[in-house]
Amino acid sequence: xxxxxxxxxxxxxxxxxxxxxxxxxxxxxxxxxxxxxxxxxxxxxxxxxxxxxxxxxxxxxxxxxxxxxxxxxxxxxxxxxxxxxxxxxxxxxxxxxxxxxxxxxxxxxxxxxxxxxxxxxxxxxxxxxxxxxxxxxxxxxxxxxxxxxxxxxxxxxxxxxxxxxxxxxxxxxxxxxxxxxxxxxxxxxxxxxxxxxxxxxxxxxxxxxxxxxxxxxxxxxxxxxxxxxxxxxxxxxxxxxxxxxxxxxxxxxxxxxxxxxxxxxxxxxxxxxxxxxxxxxxxxxxxxxxxxxxxxxxxxxxxxxxxxxxxxxxxxxxxxxxxxxxxxxxxxxxxxxxx
Amino acid sequence: xxxxxxxxxxxxxxxxxxxxxxxxxxxxxxxxxxxxxxxxxxxxxxxxxxxxxxxxxxxxxxxxxxxxxxxxxxxxxxxxxxxxxxxxxxxxxxxxxxxxxxxxxxxxxxxxxxxxxxxxxxxxxxxxxxxxxxxxxxxxxxxxxxxxxxxxxxxxxxxxxxxxxxxxxxxxxxxxxxxxxxxxxxxxxxxxxxxxxxxxxxxxxxxxxxxxxxxxxxxxxxxxxxxxxxxxxxxxxxxxxxxxxxxxxxxxxxxxxxxxxxxxxxxxxxxxxxxxxxxxxxxxxxxxxxxxxxxxxxxxxxxxxxxxxxxxxxxxxxxxxxxxxxxxxxxxxxxxxxx
DNA sequence: AGATTTTACGCAATCGATTTAGTAAATAAC
DNA sequence: GTTATTTACTAAATCGATTGCGTAAAATCT
Numbered sequence: 216x217x218x219x220x221x222x223x224x225x226x227x228x229x230x231x232x233x234x235x236x237x238x239x240x241x242x243x244x245x246x247x248x249x250x251x252x253x254x255x256x257x258x259x260x261x262x263x264x265x266x267x268x269x270x271x272x273x274x275x276x277x278x279x280x281x282x283x284x285x286x287x288x289x290x291x292x293x294x295x296x297x298x299x300x301x302x303x304x305x306x307x308x309x310x311x312x313x314x315x316x317x318x319x320x321x322x323x324x325x326x327x328x329x330x331x332x333x334x335x336x337x338x339x340x341x342x343x344x345x346x347x348x349x350x351x352x353x354x355x356x357x358x359x360x361x362x363x364x365x366x367x368x369x370x371x372x373x374x375x376x377x378x379x380x381x382x383x384x385x386x387x388x389x390x391x392x393x394x395x396x397x398x399x400x401x402x403x404x405x406x407x408x409x410x411x412x413x414x415x416x417x418x419x420x421x422x423x424x425x426x427x428x429x430x431x432x433x434x435x436x437x438x439x440x441x442x443x444x445x446x447x448x449x450x451x452x453x454x455x456x457x458x459x460x461x462x463x464x465x466x467x468x469x470x471x472x473x474x475x476x477x478x479x480x481x482x483x484x485x486x487x488x489x490x491x492x493x494x495x496x497x498x499x500x501x502x503x504x505x506x507x508x509x510x511x512x513x514x515x516x517x518x519x520x521x522x523x524x525x526x527x528x529x530x531x532x533x534x535x536x537x538x539x540x541x542x543x544x545x546x547x548x549x550x551x552x553x554x
Numbered sequence: 555x556x557x558x559x560x561x562x563x564x565x566x567x568x569x570x571x572x573x574x575x576x577x578x579x580x581x582x583x584x585x586x587x588x589x590x591x592x593x594x595x596x597x598x599x600x601x602x603x604x605x606x607x608x609x610x611x612x613x614x615x616x617x618x619x620x621x622x623x624x625x626x627x628x629x630x631x632x633x634x635x636x637x638x639x640x641x642x643x644x645x646x647x648x649x650x651x652x653x654x655x656x657x658x659x660x661x662x663x664x665x666x667x668x669x670x671x672x673x674x675x676x677x678x679x680x681x682x683x684x685x686x687x688x689x690x691x692x693x694x695x696x697x698x699x700x701x702x703x704x705x706x707x708x709x710x711x712x713x714x715x716x717x718x719x720x721x722x723x724x725x726x727x728x729x730x731x732x733x734x735x736x737x738x739x740x741x742x743x744x745x746x747x748x749x750x751x752x753x754x755x756x757x758x759x760x761x762x763x764x765x766x767x768x769x770x771x772x773x774x775x776x777x778x779x780x781x782x783x784x785x786x787x788x789x790x791x792x793x794x795x796x797x798x799x800x801x802x803x804x805x806x807x808x809x810x811x812x813x814x815x816x817x818x819x820x821x822x823x824x825x826x827x828x829x830x831x832x833x834x835x836x837x838x839x840x841x842x843x844x845x846x847x848x849x850x851x852x853x854x855x856x857x858x859x860x861x862x863x864x865x866x867x868x869x870x871x872x873x874x875x876x877x878x879x880x881x882x883x884x885x886x887x888x889x890x891x892x893x
Numbered sequence: 894a895g896a897t898t899t900t901a902c903g904c905a906a907t908c909g910a911t912t913t914a915g916t917a918a919a920t921a922a923c
Numbered sequence: 924g925t926t927a928t929t930t931a932c933t934a935a936a937t938c939g940a941t942t943g944c945g946t947a948a949a950a951t952c953t
Contacts, residue, residue, distance in 0.1 A: 218909095220908090220909055220910085221909065221910060221911095222909075222910095230932075230933085231932075231933045231934075232909090232910075232911085232933090233910095233911080233912075233932080233933065233934085233935095234931085234932065234933075235910095236909095236910060236911060236912085237911090237912095237932095240910095240911085246931085246932080247929080247930055247931050247932070248930095248931065248932070249930080249931065249932090252931080252932085264695065264696075266668070266671050266672055266696075267672055267909085267910075268613070268672070268674060268908085268909050268910070269669075269672040269673045269674070269910095270609050270612050270613050270618065270673065270674060270908090270909080270910095271613055271908070271909035271910045271911090271938090272909080272910055272911075273609050273910095273938090274607070274609050274610055274613055274908090274909080274910080274937090274938045274939065274940095275909085275910055275911050275912085275937070275938050276910085276911075276938085277938070279609065289634060289637065289638050289641075290631070290634050290635060290638055292629070295628060295629050295634050296629060298628065299628055299629055299655055302628075302653070302654075302655055303655070303657075306662070306665070306666075311652055311669055311673065312652070312653070313650055313651070313652060314641070314651070314653045315641075316638055316641055316642070318642075323645070326645070327645075329605070330608075330650055332605050333605055333606055333607070333608040334608045334609065334650065335607055335608070335609055356603065357603075357605075470839055473839070474839065477841055496836070497835070497836040497839055500809055500812070500813065500836055500840070501839070501840070501841075502816055502840075502841055557939095559938090559939055559940085560939065560940060560941090561939075561940095569902075569903085570902070570903045570904075571903090571939090571940075571941085572902080572903060572904080572905095572940095572941080572942075573901085573902060573903075574940095575939095575940060575941060575942085576902095576941090576942090579940095579941085585901085585902080586899080586900055586901050586902070587900095587901065587902070588900080588901060588902090591901080591902085606939085606940075607938085607939050607940070608940095609938090609939080609940095610908090610938070610939035610940045610941090611939080611940055611941075612908090612940095613907090613908045613909065613910095613938090613939080613940080614907070614908050614939085614940055614941050614942085615908085615940085615941075616908070
């Protein structure tokens with residue numbers, strides 16, 4: 216049993232491929248094809264259960280209606296959500312998405328990028344990484360439309376959709392200060408990553424503005440992991456002048472810190488207040504619901520998709536854009552006011 | 555600036571497309587092409603930064619090295635994990651994955667399936683749904699290799715990779731019974747879904763075996779949501795003869811029930827014991843770590859991929875297979891022994 | 894030297910859909 | 924009764940890579 220092609224239909228209705236193609240693409244009126252012919256073709260196509268071969272179309276059209284989305288850890292709920300919204304938005308616009316999970320592995324990132332290029336995707340969305348520079352240049356060299364979200368790489372000029380990390384963190388730390396906290400720790404991620412640097416800037420600015428000292432031993436950079444949050448919080452708690460509040464730079468760290476605090480036998484927020492960057496399901500599931508800085512994930516996704524599509528369709532001719540979205544402070548239960 | 559094709563290279567090195575193709579596919583020795591020619595071609599390809607157009611290859615080869623994976627809710631960590639492992643396994647085998655999230659929307663499922671068929675994917679992996687039957691027949695009608703995981707649909711003969719829901723639940727309920735519980739509630743999902751039916755069977759069998767009555771008001775079927783877990787647990791707690799232990803049929807329900815118990819002012823496990831189906835990150839993040847029935851997610855993913863690829867490559871000629879994997883009971887803190 | 898084999902390639906069809914540039918036949922206009 | 928126009932299509936090139944079949948030229952054999 217052969218697969219039905221345009222030719223199959225053409226042979227059976229005794230018209231040419233061209234005619235069949237035009238009918239099935241709803242262009243028959245514009246090409247002087249009689250309604251009777253059109254109906255015949257459509258009926259035959261339905262009868263044979265014809266499904267167009269997108270690959271063949273793409274080859275001819277030099278457009279695949281496919282977008283690659285590369286994230287580092289799809290199991291991180293921040294990315295899961297992002298991917299979900301991106302997929303949905305692109306689906307609505309008629310695009311198919313190839314989601315690539317690199318697991319922080321540069322080799323795999325490289326492999327995925329090569330696959331996407333071989334498949335001639337119309338564009339790529341990427342949450343970049345300092346170390347990805349070489350991989351990214353593979354894309355830029357090919358002039359494949361590219362949009363970054365989540366994180367900025369200073370060395371690379373491109374379209375970025377970001378959130379205001381500095382202002383978001385400042386708002387969080389200001390909130391802690393307004394609640395009477397003076398000893399505030401910063402448990403951060405990768406010290407070379409732009410998000411972390413900006414969040415740290417926000418932290419420092421808020422402290423300075425309130426004339427509070429920035430104490431180095433209250434600052435724990437390392438990486439965005441549960442483990443780091445866990446260990447850092449334990450170390451901080453053991454200090455003689457232990458901080459009364461923790462700012463945690465992402466969803467993983469905040470969970471680790473939460474657990475670290477509990478495991479030390481302390482209570483949140485009575486003994487230690489905690490606030491995290493990123494909102495996520497578990498944050499409201501914890502017995503003490505976490506106060507967090509929430510990123511507008513859906514908005515990030517939609518903006519990124521819009522921007523990328525505008526590049527693909529050449530409707531946007533301005534030079535590179537960096538769009539910075541606002542975060543939202545969500546007050547819940549993990550912060551206590553000090554007397 | 556034109557994209558480099560085989561023709562571009564052929565023109566520059568003054569050999570035919572065939573020769574260039576053979577060289578770049580490492581078939582030059584088998585076709586009597588001299589090493590000098592091969593080297594020249596390879597050098598020129600590198601110089602021009604040639605990247606093969608997979609679409610064109612696919613068209614010719616009638617094989618796309620693409621697999622569609624359809625899940626209902628990619629933000630459910632169970633599916634996120636599954637998708638991650640599937641993607642990784644297929645990546646290793648040279649396949650690209652198109653992940654489709656339907657959000658429990660049959661229209662969207664239909665749309666996604668049509669996209670996958672138009673793209674001539676080599677196979678589809680699907681977590682099915684009673685109501686998906688019509689959509690699934692679109693795939694079966696086309697003879698596209700298909701593997702199901704997670705859930706069985708009795709009406710459809712196909713390859714299934716499942717877990718032993720009945721035994722897993724039985725083990726969980728037996729554990730509760732062994733800890734002295736006699737009043738055990740079942741908070742379930744969709745009563746028409748095979749997983750839920752089997753889990754319920756396991757529940758009933760364990761009770762019967764222990765000569766415990768099956769009390770209807772202890773059984774709350776509805777759907778696999780947080781909300782259902784939350785509400786059901788509250789209703790159960792309000793009963794005069796409230797159960798001492800809850801079995802929750804998935805990761806969402808168990809979280810809802812957990813929250814419901816806490817919100818009623820009760821303590822886990824002192825006042826109520828709870829056990830859930832599915833392990834997930836939050837389960838160990840909760841202050842009382844949840845005892846759960848763990849599904850072997852990676853194994854499910856690998857088995858499904860292996861089975862699907864064996865169908866695609868025709869190395870497996872046996873008729874439909876249903877593979878049932880074992881679950882594992884993970885004892886943590888949410889179950890208390892009754893005196 | 895002539896026959897045979899080996900070396901080193903090329904031609905052209907093919908995959909399936911799209912599109913430009915036509916053409917034959919019917920109808921209308923003058 | 925011509926010419927112009929409209930109607931209703933078609934042929935063939937194209938997208939880029941692959942492959943079965945074929946062949947010229949060089950090398951080897953007898």
